[in-house]
Amino acid sequence: MLKLFATCPKGLEYLLRDELAALGAAESRESLAGVHFSGSLEVAYRACLWSRLASRILMPLAEFDAASGEALYDGVAAVDFSAHMAAEASFAIDANGATRGVTHSHYAVQRVKDAIVDQFRQQSGVRPSIDTERPSVRFNLLLRRERGTLSLDLSGAPLHQRGWRDGHGKASLKENLAAAMLLRAGWPEIYAAGGSLVDPMCGSGTLLVEAAWMAADVAPGWKRDYYGLLGWRGHDSTLWESLRAEVARRAQAGLSALPSRFFGFDQDPAALNDARHNVQRAGVSGFVHLGRQSVDHLKRPQECDAGGLVIVNPPYGQRLGDRERLVPTYRTLGERLASEFTGWRASVITSEPELGRAIGLRAVKRYALYNGAIECQLLNFDLAEQAPAEPRTPKPLSAGARMLKNRLEKNRKHLRKKLEREDIHCYRLYDADLPEYAAAIDVYGEHVHIQEYQAPASIAPDVAQQRLREIVRVVAETLQVPRDRIALKQRYRGKGGEKYGRMDQRGEFIEVSEGGLSFLVNLWxxxxxxxxxxxxxxxxxxxxxxxxxxxxxxFCYTGAVSVYAAAGGAASTTSVDLSTTYLEWASRNLALNGFVGNRHRLVQADAVSFLEHDQEQYDLIFVDPPTFSNSKRADDFDVQRDHVRLLNACAKRLSRDGLLIFSNNFRRFQLDEEALSAFRIREISAATIPFDFERDARIHRAWELRHA
Incomplete structure (x- = not known):
């Protein structure tokens, strides 16, 4: 079994994980801009041939210290390159990332090249040559957190280069992004049900070709004649040729049965000319209808009688066109979709929320995708359920709602400079500042999380509901956030303390950033x-x-503090929680930031029981217990009653010069310092309250404890 890593554009990780699993990959686990997986050589070859989403398939050869140029050279030199390439072969190196001592990719490439060339010179007196275009083998270097990972690039060239493209249109999509759009839009299911595909702004035809190949079971690698694995000394040519033969057989069978259900239009004759060449080179020209037409004249093709998908990559106003000038185009697109494609689905990608709103249709689903460096939203519409939104004059805000709106605007202005300076995207905007609107409003990137505090019994239920509706409306208007990005919850008291119940069944995670790290949150x-x-x-x-x-x-919860510790250079991290749900979540957060392997341990256990049975010593311990816990799998826990036992158990696991950080959010909590005489204790609460929580300095308390 080989350990492998597939890179992909940001936003495609979960799709790629599922795709690789379907190709036979084991232990597939998403990470930032890629997926770790393992499998046989056949699985690696199939990933190269069949992955529609991956950018490269990498086989790690070594991981080593790379804090300096010398350390990088030594780490690379320890690899036996004669096992991977001949002395007369050519090679190339791609480098990404940086460390303290290696801050430029050109310098990193130079040190790797020197190590490889010097090794061959010493062994045989012959040095391999450099070929950056089509080398015999290609190596990939990733520098991250003072470590380097050197991998063999089995793909050799980016896998989105399918081998059929003849020129690039303006702002053309990469093929793997086009494939992701089609998968997110549900194209395989739509095609299986007899549906057709229409692209009203087809450009060079990328979406049309990807859709046709997907429908016909054509491997993305069918037309490619170059892979990095072909010059690798570990290459199994017999296995490879058998897989290539399978690709050819399946392509031939799929294309012979493919119906002519693909329609592409564009008003640019040069783009259409590119599209004609591309569909011909891709072998699907007989199945794709192309025509010159503007979106103003978009109609459902007469041949389409079983519904289908309209999918489009319109200009965003960043690389092409001007945003204000594009609003009528998006508005017209929405009108034509609603009037001509009732019963169909539609999918539109754009980087500009105001252009998406100009379509005038309610998106039933939104996905974050990246077109190169441009962050985009893929908007999916079900045209069976809606018509273009009728313009309406909103009902005036009540006096109380206007006060709330003013307070939100004031808070945003007050926080803006600090948020921008510290690059903070997740923060508290409002916390029951106005007694009539008792809610906490938190911003998570482009989403908003509202927790309404339960109204007192003196407030009539209809009044409470009206205020809740006003909170949601004011948030949407003030922050310019669509309703489907606002999560609304009511926090209430249950027996034994705060009630933490499951609120919904969406299973929808969004990725947010904090401190240069990435985390998955579930707002619903x-x-x-x-x-x-x-x-x-x-x-x-x-x-x-x-x-x-x-x-x-x-009590590691979703492992965010463990991610921070790993990012800070911890030699190892151990995360303990009784919940399998939270441990799985923590694992995903660690992997999302590249922290995988034996150095990052996840343990399902009751915290006190773990401390009493574990034999390890720790230099830094973080403890943030719940106020109450009554799990069936462990004894009841009460932070006031049980904190002495918990912290004294920590003392046995804390190294001589170690530090214990203890925090909790029980507002009536009193630390029993007398019973904790084994520690020197310093309260640090004031220094740990963030500026966006300064209105509620009692949100938590925190202490540092060291051996006395």
């Missing part, structure tokens, strides 16, 4: 989202203290 399914915003300074403090430490995170 639980009362808490997966990222405690008030702990932001505490997480930063852990990162500052973590270098070289053995780190333990008790």
């Amino acid at each position: 399914d639980y009362l808490d989202t997966g990222l405690f915003l008030d702990h932001r300074p505490l997480r930063g403090r852990v990162r500052e203290l973590a270098r070289g430490t053995r780190f333990l995170n008790l």
Whole structure:
């Protein structure tokens, strides 16, 4: 079994994970801009031939210290390159990332090249040559957190280069992004049900070719004649040729049965000329109808009687056109979709929310995708359920709602400079500042999370509901956030303390960034989202203290603090929680940031029981217990009653010069310092309250504890 890594554009990780699993990959696990997986050589070859989403298939050869140019050279030189390439072969190197001592990719490439060439010179007196276009083998170097990973690039050239493209149109899509759009739009299911595909702004035909190949079971690698694996000494040519023969057989069979259900239009004759050449080179010209037409004249083709998909990559106003000038185009697109394609589905990608709104249709689903460096939204519409939105004059805000709107605008202005300076995207905007509107409003990137506090019994239910509706409306208008990006919850008291129940069944995670790291949050399914915003300074403090430490995170929740510790250079991290749901979530957060392997341990256990049975020593321990817990799998926990036992158990696992950080959010909590005489204790609460929570300085308390 080989350990492998497939790179992909950001936003495609989960699709790629599922695709690789379907190709036979084992242990597929998404990470930032890629997926770790394992499999046989056949699985690796199939990924090269059949992945519609991957950019490259990498086989890691070594991981090593790369804090300096010398360390990088030594780490590369330890690899036996004669096992991978002949002395007379050519090679190329791609480098990404940086470390403290290797800050430029050109320098990193030079050091790797020197190490490889010097090794061959010493062994045989012959040096391999450099070929950056089509080398015999290509190596990939990733530099991250003072470490380097050198991999063999089995793909050799980006896999989105399918081998059929004849020139690029203006702002043309990469093929793997086009494939992702089609998968997110549900094209395979639509085609299987007899549906057709229409692209009213087809450009050079990328979506048309990808859709036809997907429908005909044509491998993305069918037309490619170059792969990095072909010059690799470990290459199995017999296996490879058998897989290529299978690709040819399936393509021939699929294309022979493919119906002519693909329609592309564009008003640019040069783009259409490119599209004609491309569909011909891709072998699908007999199945694709092309015509010159503007979106103003878009109609459902007469041949389409079983519904289908309209999918389009219109100009965004960044690389082509001007945003204001494009609004009528998007509006016309929405009107034509609603009037001509009732019963169909539509999918539109754009980077500009105002252009998406100009379509005038309600998106039933939105996906974050990246077109190169441009962050986009893929908007999916079900045209069976709606017509163009009728313009209407909104009902005037009540006096109270106007006060709320003014307060939100004031808070945004107050926070803006600090948020921008510290690059903060997740923060608290409002926390029951006005008693009549008792809610916490948190921003998570492009989404908003509203927790309405339960109204007192003196407030009539209809009044409480009206205020809740006003909160949602004011948030949407003030922050310019569509309703489907606003998560609304009510927090209420249950027996034994705060009630944490499942709220929904969406299973929808969004990726947010904090401190240069990425985290998955779920705004809908639980009362808490997966990222405690008030702990932001505490997480930063852990990162500052973590270098070289053995780190333990008790009651780890979704592992955000463990991610910070790993980012700070912790020698190892151990994350403990009783919940399998949270441990799986923590694993995904760690992997999303590239922290995988034996150095990052996840343990399902009751925290106190773990401390009493574990034999390891830790230099840095973070403890943030719940106020109450009554799990069936462990004894009841009460932070006031049980914190002494918990912290004294931590003392046995804390190294001599170690540090324990203890935090909790029970507002009536009193630390029993007398019973904790084994520690020197310092309260750090004031320094750990973030500026966006300054209106509620009691949101949590925190202490540092060291051996007395």
